[in-house]
Amino acid sequence: MTLEQRRAWIRLVVAVLGYAVYLVVVLGRAAGEPLASVSYGGPLLWTVGGAIAAAILAEIAFAVANPRASQLKDDRDREIGRLGDQAGHPFVVIGAVAAMLMAIVDWAPFWIANVIYLCFVLSAVVGGIAKVVVYRGSVPEW
Known part of the structure; x- marks a missing residue:
């Protein structure tokens, strides 16, 4: 697994888990009240910050666990990254x-x-899925 493929998986999983935690916290705070009255700022900032930190720590952990893994980025990685971003x-x-x-x-x-x-999370998830799928197959030619 290349560095960029591993990053795609990590970011995909972290985006889904981070948003799930946010939903659980905010919906749990609602307890029958209208959602618009729920205090959401703290959980939103904590889950975004926590997701960023979790992704960084996961990348470090994988790098430490497999120090001989390639750290190089080739043309295929760049194309897949571009495709996922698009x-x-x-x-x-x-x-x-x-x-x-x-x-x-x-x-x-x-x-x-x-x-x-939600749209940031959807962007990360759709882009991550696109990258993972293409890493398992081949880069489509246009």
Whole structure:
């Protein structure tokens, strides 16, 4: 497994787990109240920060466990990275446009922040899945 393939797996798993933790915490705080009244800022920041830290620590742990693994990036890795980024990028745009429209019509900040977070996670997941699938097969030729 190449360095970039391992990173794709780590980031994919961490994105899903981080968002799942966030949902459990926020939904647990709701306890029958409207979601827009739930205190979400702390859990959002902690899960984003925790996911970043977890990804870094996982990459370090894998590097320590297998120090002879290649650290090189070749053309195939760059193409797969580009493809994954292109697959996930539309969700960032969708999230930004949705948040802008939600702000224009004065939606609660809870919903705006959560649509942005969800779209970031979708971008990471879709991009990660695209990378993992292509690593298992071959880079499509256009």
